[in-house]
Amino acid sequence: MKSALLVFPGINRERDMARALKLMSGREPTMVWHADRELPAGTDLVVIPGGFSYGDYLRCGAIAARAPIMAAVRAFAQKGGLVLAICNGFQIVCEAGLLPGVLMRNSQLRFICRDVYLRVERSDTPFTRGYNAGQVIRVPVAHGEGNYIADGETIARLEGEGRVLFRYASPDGMIDPNWNHNGAMNAIAGILNERGNVLGMMPHPENHVEASMGCTDGRGLFAGLVDHFKLAA
Amino acid sequence: MKARITVTLKPAILDPQGKAIEGALKSLGVSGVASVRQGKVFDIEIEGAGGAAAEAALKNAAEKLLANTVIENYRIEVTG
Numbered sequence: 402m403k404s405a406l407l408v409f410p411g412i413n414r415e416r417d418m419a420r421a422l423k424l425m426s427g428r429e430p431t432m433v434w435h436a437d438r439e440l441p442a443g444t445d446l447v448v449i450p451g452g453f454s455y456g457d458y459l460r461c462g463a464i465a466a467r468a469p470i471m472a473a474v475r476a477f478a479q480k481g482g483l484v485l486a487i488c489n490g491f492q493i494v495c496e497a498g499l500l501p502g503v504l505m506r507n508s509q510l511r512f513i514c515r516d517v518y519l520r521v522e523r524s525d526t527p528f529t530r531g532y533n534a535g536q537v538i539r540v541p542v543a544h545g546e547g548n549y550i551a552d553g554e555t556i557a558r559l560e561g562e563g564r565v566l567f568r569y570a571s572p573d574g575m576i577d578p579n580w581n582h583n584g585a586m587n588a589i590a591g592i593l594n595e596r597g598n599v600l601g602m603m604p605h606p607e608n609h610v611e612a613s614m615g616c617t618d619g620r621g622l623f624a625g626l627v628d629h630f631k632l633a634a
Numbered sequence: 635m636k637a638r639i640t641v642t643l644k645p646a647i648l649d650p651q652g653k654a655i656e657g658a659l660k661s662l663g664v665s666g667v668a669s670v671r672q673g674k675v676f677d678i679e680i681e682g683a684g685g686a687a688a689e690a691a692l693k694n695a696a697e698k699l700l701a702n703t704v705i706e707n708y709r710i711e712v713t714g
Contacts, residue, residue, distance in 0.1 A: 460702055467699060503705050506650050515663065550647070550705070 402630045404430035404443045407474070409465045412452035412489065414605065421607035422448065424625035429625055435468040440477055447474055450545070451488030451605060461504060461546045462492030471497055483527055483626070484599040491591075491601035500594055500601045501559070502551030504544075508584025512545040516616070517582060519590050520570035521603060522563070526593065528600045529566055531625030537574045538618035540584065540604040547603040549585040549592075559592055559603050567591035567602055635684035636714040637692050641701045642673035675713055677713070684712065 404422050415432065422430045430448065431441045440447065446477070454465035465471070471493075478484050478499055486494040492504045503591030509512060516539050521532040532538065551559070556621050559565055569581045569592040581588045586603030643649050649671050656670040678695065680688040692710050699710040 453676055459699070463702070501704075503702060505648075508648075510654055521712050524678065552704075559691070 402426040402428060402445050402627050403441070403443050403573075404428070404446045405433045405440050405506055406450060407435065407470060407490075408432050408450075408495075409435040409452070409468060411452035411454045412450055414422030414451035414607070414610065417605070418448055418450040418487070420465075420609045421619070421623060422557040424610060425620065426627050433470060435470050437470050437471060439596065440473050444477065445483065446626060447477055447482060447484045449474075449486040449490030449493055450607075451485070451490060454489055454493065457546075460492075460496065462489060462494075462496040463634050465489075465493045466496035466526060468501045475499065476620075478594070478596075478599050479530075479600040481596065481598050483629075484512070485622075485626070486599065486601040487605060487607065488542075488547075488603055489604055494599060494601050496630065497611075499599050500592060501555045502549055502592070504546045504603070505548040505550050506546050506548070507544070507582070509551065509582075512543075513582050514541070516540065517590075517604060518570050518572050518574075518580060519567040520574045520576070521567060521621075522565055525552050526600075527567060527595060527626060528593075528622060528627035530628060531623070531627060535574060536622065537572060538619075539575050539609065539610045539616055540606050540607075540619050542556045542604045543604055544583070547583040547585065549589040549603075551586065557587055559589075560587065562595070564593040564597075565589055565591070566593055566600060635688050635712065637678050637680065637688075638671060638710055638713050639678060639692065639696050639712045640709045640711070641676070641696070641706050642708075643671060644705055644707055647705045648694040674700075675712065688693045 609619035
């Protein structure tokens with residue numbers, strides 16, 4: 402699996418992501434600078450990591466979404482290439498129009514940094530094939546703007562087309578407002594685009610991939626992607 | 635030419651920051667505050683004297699970057 406990891410000024414999770422990608426795929430990702438205009442030849446997966454691109458100026462992800470490299474990412478996605486966008490990455494792809502909706506300020510107005518539980522809604526996608534549908538995983542979140550909103554029609558479409566892949570849930574998988582820490586509509590933590598090749602999610606699976614991290618529930622996402630490309634080869 | 639672009643959340647969008655400011659005003663004893671919505675203001679200078687091209691540039695700026703039209707409205711005013 403050849404990964405390209407985008408680096409914008411102010412991003413701070415790219416090293417965690419690089420470590421997880423190397424661990425799970427056996428291959429170092431290529432770091433791609435925001436001012437570049439091309440992705441490395443033969444890229445299988447584009448990863449947009451978390452952080453605070455451009456200091457979150459204007460709106461989270463707004464400036465990064467218009468950076469030179471994003472035209473190449475858009476073209477890559479249009480050809481069916483897989484894009485994994487985590488945290489600030491999710492905000493960036495929403496601002497870029499690759500996913501619908503917006504990540505608003507957390508309903509409690511606080512930056513929240515802790516582990517949450519996610520219910521995996523589907524296992525039949527390249528991103529979630531390493532999990533079982535209905536499985537609950539524990540992964541960290543660290544964001545101030547993770548409160549997913551979209552208009553009613555968009556939400557109905559996302560739900561109707563099975564494009565919600567992860568939801569904030571209780572440890573036993575119940576959808577409960579008490580476990581929806583940021584107030585996201587329908588407890589949405591991660592969604593797919595219409596074609597099924599762009600995933601945006603707020604939580605950080607890359608931070609739960611090694612025993613020393615205290616939990617390895619994030620491994621399934623990377624293992625699934627590695628499997629996907631092995632089968633495709 | 636000078637212009638001001640004001641970006642505000644659409645009425646249907648919840649504004650937790652506005653709510654917090656509203657609460658703070660109330661706790662300060664500022665009376666009569668019914669509600670607060672927070673927005674952004676951009677003061678922009680356009681080269682030259684204005685005209686259709688300048689207006690188009692301002693609209694372009696608002697649509698392409700300054701406002702996220704999924705959740706925000708914008709208003710353009712020529713100020714000088």
